[in-house]
Amino acid sequence: MRQLRMAVEKWLAPTSAASVRVTRLTGSASGRQxxxxxxxxxxxxxxxxxxxxxxxxxxxxxxxxxxxxxGAYAAVIRARVAT
Incomplete structure (x- = not known):
C-alpha cells in the first residue's frame, strides 16, 4: 500500500489538515483492482x-x-539432397 500512498500524494497533494479516505474498493474476476x-x-x-x-x-x-x-510462424525445412 506504500505505492498507493505515494500515488495519492502525487495526484491529490493532501495537507496534514486534509483527511484522506478510501471510499470505494473495486475488483473483478479478471483480477483488476x-x-x-x-x-x-x-x-x-x-x-x-x-x-x-x-x-x-x-x-x-x-x-x-x-x-x-x-500468431503464425513458418517452419523452414531443409531437405538434404543426396549427391
Whole structure:
C-alpha cells in the first residue's frame, strides 16, 4: 500500500489538515483492482480512482486489457539432397 500512498500524494497533494479516505474498493474476476480515494478540498470533496497494474504500481489510468491474439510462424525445412 506504500505505492498507493505515494500515488495519492502525487495526484491529490493532501495537507496534514486534509483527511484522506478510501471510499470505494473495486475488483473483478479478471483480477483488476481499483480504489477511489477522496480528500476534502477547499471547495468540497476531491476524488480520484486509482487502478492497480500488473507490476504492482497504482496509476490513475486502467491497465490495458489483454486481448486475444493469434500468431503464425513458418517452419523452414531443409531437405538434404543426396549427391
Amino acid at each position: 481499483g480504489v477511489r480515494v477522496e480528500i476534502d478540498g477547499p471547495k468540497g470533496p476531491i476524488s480520484l480512482h486509482f487502478f492497480r497494474h500488473g507490476d504492482g504500481a497504482w496509476q490513475v489510468f486502467p491497465p490495458a486489457r489483454a486481448s486475444l491474439t493469434m
